[in-house]
Amino acid sequence: xxxxxxxxxxxxxxxxxxxxxxxxxxxxxxxxxxxxxxxxxxxxxxxxxxxxxxxxxxxxxxxxxxxxxxxxxxxxxxxxxxxxxxxxxxxxxxxxxxxxxxxxxxxxxxxxxxxxxxxxxxxxxxxxxxxxxxxxxxxxxxxxxxxxxxxxxxxxxxxxxxxxxxxxxxxxxxxxxxxxxxxxxxxxxxxxxxxxxxxxxxxxxxxxxxxxxxxxxxxxxxxxxxxxxxxxxxxxxxxxxxxxxxxxxxxxxxxxxxxxxxxxxxxxxxxxxxxxxxxxxxxxxxxxxxxxxxxxxxxxxxxxxxxxxxxxxxxxxxxxxxxxxxxxxxxxxxxxxxxxxxxxxxxxxxxxxxxxxxxxxxxxxxxxxxxxxxxxxxxxxxxxx
Numbered sequence: 001x002x003x004x005x006x007x008x009x010x011x012x013x014x015x016x017x018x019x020x021x022x023x024x025x026x027x028x029x030x031x032x033x034x035x036x037x038x039x040x041x042x043x044x045x046x047x048x049x050x051x052x053x054x055x056x057x058x059x060x061x062x063x064x065x066x067x068x069x070x071x072x073x074x075x076x077x078x079x080x081x082x083x084x085x086x087x088x089x090x091x092x093x094x095x096x097x098x099x100x101x102x103x104x105x106x107x108x109x110x111x112x113x114x115x116x117x118x119x120x121x122x123x124x125x126x127x128x129x130x131x132x133x134x135x136x137x138x139x140x141x142x143x144x145x146x147x148x149x150x151x152x153x154x155x156x157x158x159x160x161x162x163x164x165x166x167x168x169x170x171x172x173x174x175x176x177x178x179x180x181x182x183x184x185x186x187x188x189x190x191x192x193x194x195x196x197x198x199x200x201x202x203x204x205x206x207x208x209x210x211x212x213x214x215x216x217x218x219x220x221x222x223x224x225x226x227x228x229x230x231x232x233x234x235x236x237x238x239x240x241x242x243x244x245x246x247x248x249x250x251x252x253x254x255x256x257x258x259x260x261x262x263x264x265x266x267x268x269x270x271x272x273x274x275x276x277x278x279x280x281x282x283x284x285x286x287x288x289x290x291x292x293x294x295x296x297x298x299x300x301x302x303x304x305x306x307x308x309x310x311x312x313x314x315x316x317x318x319x320x321x322x323x324x325x326x327x328x329x330x331x332x333x334x335x336x337x338x339x340x341x342x343x344x345x346x347x348x349x350x351x352x353x354x355x356x357x358x359x360x361x362x363x364x365x366x367x368x369x370x371x372x373x374x375x376x377x378x379x380x381x382x383x384x385x
Contacts, residue, residue, distance in 0.1 A: 098369065102362065112351060112358075134333055135335055139328075140329070146322060147211065150209065150245070153204065153205045153238075155203075155225075156235070158233075160205055164181075164183040165185065166220055177222070177304075178224055178310055185221075187207055192252075202256075206243070207219060209243065209320055210321060210322060213324070213325045218320060218321035221317070224315055225316065226313055233269070239278065241293075270316045272299045272317070273302055274297055275299075277322070279293070281293070281327075285332055
């Protein structure tokens with residue numbers, strides 16, 4: 001079929017149009033493929049998404065990099081010359097910011113680790129010190145009356161002339177000093193062997209002590225001793241907590257031996273009136289409890305009005321009274337609480353765990369940045385080649 005020249009002209013025009021459109025489509029496909037090959041996004045790094053989101057926040061506010069503009073065939077740069085020249089400097093500044101941020105994160109991690117280790121060491125040290133060194137807690141308990149204490153006296157060759165109870169600190173004057181007088185005290189005589197030497201035999205006169213502290217009850221005792229036989233004369237005494245313990249004991253000798261082993265000894269001398277004011281102290285330890293006496297004593301000279309011939313027998317006077325209605329209780333308390341120490345250590349270990357996780361993310365970010373930098377270098381070299 002033969003076409004007219006005018007139709008042949010139209011067919012040639014449409015054929016050229018179709019060929020140009022096909023070439024244009026092929027060029028667009030080629031450009032898209034090239035752009036995808038030079039893209040920075042890599043699908044292999046999806047596993048590091050958590051660390052990337054954690055560290056890429058620092059560059060979130062920065063502007064994205066602009067692609068480089070191609071040059072003209074004549075070697076002249078297109079009008080976007082300032083943007084193209086600022087791209088490398090911006091890339092360098094971004095890398096510097098990331099490196100500085102990486103160093104700061106590492107320093108923060110080291111600081112947190114050092115502080116956590118110091119707190120753990122300090123907590124353990126303080127706990128051990130407080131456990132080994134308990135503190136004393138002192139409290140005072142007020143009472144109306146005390147249990148009658150036992151007053152054990154060791155007169156030796158001295159004789160007990162009288163023992164009487166009085167109230168309100170009133171002691172009547174002595175009618176016949178140096179001679180036996182009636183009394184109203186509960187007295188027990190006990191003989192036993194000494195706790196530190198079995199060959200030493202001792203004789204103790206145990207007197208029931210005062211109880212009514214409100215009425216200021218006291219016990220007044222008088223002894224006499226021939227001073228011509230010795231250079232020094234004194235009477236030793238001992239206090240224990242309850243007179244009833246001696247009364248109820250099966251073996252009074254063994255009871256007195258144990259009391260002397262565990263109690264303190266005091267003395268009062270002749271020619272004076274020794275006024276003893278007692279106070280009770282209870283000490284509670286880790287496994288046992290002890291009771292001891294503290295005392296304040298004053299000495300008053302006795303004006304001996306006896307005839308000169310009777311003064312060869314030296315007189316001893318002793319007064320026992322409670323000082324105040326308070327019992328001092330001392331308890332050993334361990335201030336270290338294992339629960340508080342465990343709470344502090346748990347907080348320290350949590351801080352260490354967070355710091356370790358922080359270091360892990362930092363290392364992952366460093367590795368990722370190095371891989372990306374190496375990949376970009378390789379692409380630049382391939383592009384140049």
